[in-house]
Amino acid sequence: MITVLGYVWLKEQISLTQWWITLLGFIGVLILLRPSNIEWAGLLVLVAAVTFSMNQIALRKLPKQESPLVTLLLYNLLSIPVLCVAGACIGFGDVTMALIGLSLISNSFLLAYHFCCIVAYRSAKASDIAVAEYSGLLFCVLFGWLWFDEWLDGMSWLGASLIVLPTVLLPLILACVRRLQRKSVSVLN
Numbered sequence: 001m002i003t004v005l006g007y008v009w010l011k012e013q014i015s016l017t018q019w020w021i022t023l024l025g026f027i028g029v030l031i032l033l034r035p036s037n038i039e040w041a042g043l044l045v046l047v048a049a050v051t052f053s054m055n056q057i058a059l060r061k062l063p064k065q066e067s068p069l070v071t072l073l074l075y076n077l078l079s080i081p082v083l084c085v086a087g088a089c090i091g092f093g094d095v096t097m098a099l100i101g102l103s104l105i106s107n108s109f110l111l112a113y114h115f116c117c118i119v120a121y122r123s124a125k126a127s128d129i130a131v132a133e134y135s136g137l138l139f140c141v142l143f144g145w146l147w148f149d150e151w152l153d154g155m156s157w158l159g160a161s162l163i164v165l166p167t168v169l170l171p172l173i174l175a176c177v178r179r180l181q182r183k184s185v186s187v188l189n
Contacts, residue, residue, distance in 0.1 A: 001053035002133070006126030010060055017174055018127050021166045028162030031155055056129075059121040068118040072111055137163055 003022045006012040014022075029049075033042050062071060120129045137160055144150040152160060 001049060002056050002129070003127040005053050005057045006060075009057055010126060012125050012127055014127050017170050021170055022127075024166040025163045028159040028164075031159030031162065034155070056117060056121060057126055059118055060126060062118075062122070064122060068115050071118050072114055075114060076107075076111075 003014060003018060007014050033045065035042075059071070117129070117133075141152060141160060
């Protein structure tokens with residue numbers, strides 16, 4: 001979504017390889033979500049993904065002289081009312097000190113990630129960075145397995161592979177093809 005939004009809103013040039021990576025990633029997402037049995041939770045994931053993508057694209061519109069720390073502060077301040085409403089809707093449950101500690105540690109990592117995103121989106125094309133963000137899926141799988149004893153089934157592995165592998169393999173394959181073409185041209189000359 002970031003690649004498409006970067007093309008539409010920021011008028012970025014997208015290579016054919018990036019379009020293929022985007023298409024394969026979208027197919028992978030569809031396989032993971034399994035549209036045949038999608039529920040409201042799956043729709044919320046899609047809404048969150050679109051919102052996240054629009055947020056990342058909006059980073060390009062921030063003034064260069066604005067500190068990334070101000071942006072991080074605004075991210076967090078603006079999200080507090082949304083989180084309070086969501087918490088009130090589903091019930092806050094039993095809030096323990098362990099849960100608060102885990103939340104603070106988690107948010108520290110999230111802040112570091114957002115800081116890196118702000119710096120990256122200011123210095124490169126959105127489509128170049130969006131491809132790298134797919135790596136987060138690997139961490140979701142890893143932590144789901146380590147912490148929650150969840151493992152992917154065959155269709156989920158296929159979907160995850162279509163999201164992550166093209167970002168690594170397609171550029172490598174194209175680089176090898178270009179190298180072979182240069183060698184064949186030099187041999188013919």
